[in-house]
Amino acid sequence: MMIRTRISVRPQVFGLRWLSNQSKVNFQTQSILQQFKDKEPEMDAPSKMASESTLPHIQQDLNIKPKQAKKKSAFLSDSKEEAEGFEMSSIKQSLGQMVIKLFKIDMDSARAGSVAGSKYFGDCKKQGMYYPNEPLSDTAKFYYETLQLPQSFSQWFQITTLHYWMLAVRMRAMPFKYGKNYQQKLVDRIFRDMELRLAEELGITSNRLIENYLKEYHTQMLGCVLSFDEGLMTDDTTLGAAIWRNVLNGNPNVDMRHVEALVSYVRGNLYVLNQITDREFGFGKFEFVPPHQVVKPLTAAQKEALKEMAKKEFANKNLPSQKTVLSLDE
Numbered sequence: 001m002m003i004r005t006r007i008s009v010r011p012q013v014f015g016l017r018w019l020s021n022q023s024k025v026n027f028q029t030q031s032i033l034q035q036f037k038d039k040e041p042e043m044d045a046p047s048k049m050a051s052e053s054t055l056p057h058i059q060q061d062l063n064i065k066p067k068q069a070k071k072k073s074a075f076l077s078d079s080k081e082e083a084e085g086f087e088m089s090s091i092k093q094s095l096g097q098m099v100i101k102l103f104k105i106d107m108d109s110a111r112a113g114s115v116a117g118s119k120y121f122g123d124c125k126k127q128g129m130y131y132p133n134e135p136l137s138d139t140a141k142f143y144y145e146t147l148q149l150p151q152s153f154s155q156w157f158q159i160t161t162l163h164y165w166m167l168a169v170r171m172r173a174m175p176f177k178y179g180k181n182y183q184q185k186l187v188d189r190i191f192r193d194m195e196l197r198l199a200e201e202l203g204i205t206s207n208r209l210i211e212n213y214l215k216e217y218h219t220q221m222l223g224c225v226l227s228f229d230e231g232l233m234t235d236d237t238t239l240g241a242a243i244w245r246n247v248l249n250g251n252p253n254v255d256m257r258h259v260e261a262l263v264s265y266v267r268g269n270l271y272v273l274n275q276i277t278d279r280e281f282g283f284g285k286f287e288f289v290p291p292h293q294v295v296k297p298l299t300a301a302q303k304e305a306l307k308e309m310a311k312k313e314f315a316n317k318n319l320p321s322q323k324t325v326l327s328l329d330e
Contacts, residue, residue, distance in 0.1 A: 046268070047291040050146045050261035057148050058253040066152030068132050069201035075129075076122055100320040107323050108178050108282060115284040117185035120167055123288055124186075125193065128159030142291040147258050149248070153202065157194070158247045161221050163288065164190060165228045166266065170273040170281055178282065178326070191218070220246075232270070236263050261291075268295030275303065279326040280310055 044052075076082040088096075100107065127139050130151050136144060143149050143159055164186060171179040171186075191214055198210045224246045231239025240259045247262060248254050269289050275298060276286055289295055298306070311328055 043294050045292050045294045046261040046265040047142050050258050053255050053257035055255050060251045067202050070203050073200050097320045112181045112185045116182040117189040119284040121189040124160045124163040127163050128156045161224045166269050174278050277328050279328045282326045
């Protein structure tokens with residue numbers, strides 16, 4: 001069942017009278033009303049939903065001119081281990097497998113660094129990432145062109161926090177020991193990256209000023225998580241209000257179609273996260289569904305087929321570094 005709240009088309013008819021048997025109307029076996037009742041409403045992608053609005057855009061006055069990056073840092077780091085396509089030498093791999101087996105290392109804990117602290121961190125960071133005079137990614141276009149949000153470091157942080165929260169919701173459903181570790185690795189990496197970018201990209205040289213910024217952003221993140229959690233546990237109206245206050249900066253002239261698009265985007269990704277197993281998620285198999293795609297509910301047969309595919313994929317993962325206690329059933 002789709003998580004996002006939808007209003008089905010269910011016509012209500014009052015005072016219908018029986019027509020005469022002499023009527024010339026040829027009745028079909030299934031009434032027209034039943035056809036309306038059984039028809040599922042069409043789902044639009046969040047980006048299409050937002051772009052179809054015809055309301056005029058009123059730019060929000062934030063009373064400040066956002067400070068823009070003066071240079072571009074490495075996306076993840078300068079470490080070759082985090083470079084795209086990196087593959088460890090066979091000698092190092094063999095040695096690593098021996099060490100893991102000898103010392104009986106808990107790989108579900110160790111894996112949190114590379115999965116949550118690197119892979120999922122990169123997934124969160126890139127959603128709203130931008131640099132002046134550089135083309136925007138498709139997801140960044142959704143935020144800065146379709147939703148017409150300001151291009152600023154603080155806006156990027158709000159977008160990143162929204163995606164961190166969605167991942168944190170799934171991490172909290174993992175066994176407590178591992179879920180807590182994954183959350184901590186992800187948060188630590190986000191703030192370590194922000195500290196470097198504030199210094200290197202925005203050119204802030206005062207350590208005290210950077211520390212104050214990080215404290216303020218940490219407070220904002222706690223507030224966002226609390227308000228998003230409330231929306232998750234209640235309804236779309238509450239979730240939409242939380243998104244409006246944070247991601248949409250509490251804009252009094254906000255286009256409600258944009259709020260609806262973001263709620264749809266969040267609910268869709270939460271649905272996908274709810275379908276993925278602990279083991280798949282723990283191994284970094286989750287990818288955010290981009291705003292231009294539609295999330296449709298799975299049938300029972302489709303869910304079972306996906307579980308079987310996952311079991312086949314992990315059946316041959318028998319190396320010491322691939323050992324796990326995470327479930328393939330939940």
